[in-house]
Amino acid sequence: MANENDLFSHLEQILEMNPGTLQINQNVRELKTWDSLKLLEVIAFADSELHVELDAESLSKCGTVGDIVSLLSASVRSQQSGNR
Amino acid sequence: MLKSQKGVNLDTLNIPKLPLRYGTDSCYISLSDSRSAADIIALRNDRELGKYVNYVELTLEDQERWLTEQLGRADSLNFSLIAQQRFAGILSLYNIEHGTSCEFGRMMMPNDGRRIYALAAEILGMSFAFEVLGVRTLYCVVVEGNDTVLRFHLRNGWKEDARYDRYASVNGSNAHLVGLSVERSEWPGCFAKMQPLARRLFVSPGKAVGE
Numbered sequence: 001m002a003n004e005n006d007l008f009s010h011l012e013q014i015l016e017m018n019p020g021t022l023q024i025n026q027n028v029r030e031l032k033t034w035d036s037l038k039l040l041e042v043i044a045f046a047d048s049e050l051h052v053e054l055d056a057e058s059l060s061k062c063g064t065v066g067d068i069v070s071l072l073s074a075s076v077r078s079q080q081s082g083n084r
Numbered sequence: 085m086l087k088s089q090k091g092v093n094l095d096t097l098n099i100p101k102l103p104l105r106y107g108t109d110s111c112y113i114s115l116s117d118s119r120s121a122a123d124i125i126a127l128r129n130d131r132e133l134g135k136y137v138n139y140v141e142l143t144l145e146d147q148e149r150w151l152t153e154q155l156g157r158a159d160s161l162n163f164s165l166i167a168q169q170r171f172a173g174i175l176s177l178y179n180i181e182h183g184t185s186c187e188f189g190r191m192m193m194p195n196d197g198r199r200i201y202a203l204a205a206e207i208l209g210m211s212f213a214f215e216v217l218g219v220r221t222l223y224c225v226v227v228e229g230n231d232t233v234l235r236f237h238l239r240n241g242w243k244e245d246a247r248y249d250r251y252a253s254v255n256g257s258n259a260h261l262v263g264l265s266v267e268r269s270e271w272p273g274c275f276a277k278m279q280p281l282a283r284r285l286f287v288s289p290g291k292a293v294g295e
Contacts, residue, residue: 035232036193036202037239040281043200047284057197 007069010049014041024066046072052079091118091148092155101155106212108286111201113163113175113208117155120164121147123171127192136227137192139255161212162190165205167285172198175205177213185221186213204285206240207278214271221268223248225261234262241274242266 012022016033028034039059046054052075062068094103094117104115116124121144127133128142140146154160160178164171176190188209193202213222225248226234238244248263266274 032231033235035236036199037236037281039197040200040203040284044281044284055197056200060195060197060199 004069004073007072008065010045011042011065011068014038014045022065024064024069026065027063028065028068029063042068042072046075050076052076091121092152093117093119099155104161106216107204107208111165111167111204111208111286113165113205113212115155116151116162116164116174118148118151120171121151123164124174127174127194130195133192133195136230136233136254138253159186163209165193165201165208167198167201167204170198172201173205175209177209177217180217181219183218183220185223186217186219188213188222188224201285202236203240203278203282206236207275207282210240210266210271210274214268219268221265223263223265225250225263227254228260228262234264237264240278241270 008022008024009019012019015022015031015038017031039056042059043054043056046052050072052072054071054075058071059068062071092099094101094115101115105112107113114120125142125144125147128137128140128147131139151162154162159180160176161180162176162178163174165173165175171194173193174190175188175192177186177188178190180186191202191205191209193199193205210222213219223245224237224242226237242264243266245263245265248265250261250263251258252261253259
C-alpha cells in the first residue's frame with residue numbers, strides 16, 4: 001500500500017479527523033491535533049506499515065498535509081528503487 | 085561551593101554533586117551543568133518557543149548563576165535531554181518533597197525534528213519521579229491557552245487537578261496556570277499507554293530516529 005489516496009486516508013486516522021474532512025492543502029500546524037506525538041505516530045506508521053524510515057527533521061518541516069503525503073510517497077519510492 | 089573558573093562540570097567532581105544520567109544509551113536525561121549552557125540559552129532565548137514562558141534574554145552569566153544556585157538545592161533537579169548523542173531539550177523536577185510529591189516542568193523542546201523526543205522527556209521525568217524519587221504525586225501546571233501541551237499531558241495520562249491551579253505573571257499578563265497531576269498508582273497505566281511510541285525513541289544507536 002503506497003498510493004497517495006491510501007496515505008491520505010491513514011493520515012486522517014492518525015490525525016483523528018473524520019473521513020473527508022482533511023484537506024490536502026491544509027496547514028498541519030493549524031490542526032488542533034498536530035503535535036510532537038502525531039509526528040511520532042506518522043514515523044511509527046511509516047516504519048510499521050510502509051517499512052520506510054522517515055526522517056523526523058524532514059517531517060517537522062512539512063507545512064501542509066500534502067507535503068507529508070509527498071514525503072511518505074517519496075520515501076516509499078526511494079526504498080523500492082533501492083531494493084531493485 | 086567549589087567550581088572551576090570554566091563553570092560547573094559534574095564529570096570532574098568540582099562540586100559535591102555527581103553526574104546523574106537516567107535512561108538508555110540512545111535517549112537519556114542528564115543533570116545539567118555548564119556544558120549544556122549554550123544549548124539551554126538558545127532554547128530559552130527562542131521567542132517562539134517561549135510564548136508561554138516568561139521571556140528574559142538570558143546571558144551565559146545568568147545561566148551559570150542560576151545553574152550554580154540550582155545545583156546547590158536538594159529540592160530541584162534540572163535535566164538536559166540527550167537523544168542520539170545530541171541535546172534535545174530540557175525538563176526539571178522541583179519542589180521535591182522526597183517520597184511525597186514534586187513538580188514536573190520547565191520542559192522545552194527545540195522547534196525541529198527533535199520535538200518528537202517530547203514523549204521521551206515526559207516518560208523519563210515521570211519514571212524518575214515515581215521510580216527513583218518515590219513520590220506519590222507528580223504535578224505540573226500548563227498556561228491556560230497552551231492547548232498543545234495540555235492535550236499532550238492529558239493523552240499521557242495526566243488529569244486536571246484544581247489543587248495545583250495557580251495564577252502567575254507570564255510575559256506581563258496575569259495568567260491562569262491549569263494544574264495537572266498523576267498518582268504513583270496510575271503510573272503503570274500511563275507507562276503502558278506511552279510505551280508503544282516511546283520505545284521507538286529509546287532504540288540503540290544505529291537505528292536513528294530523528295537524525
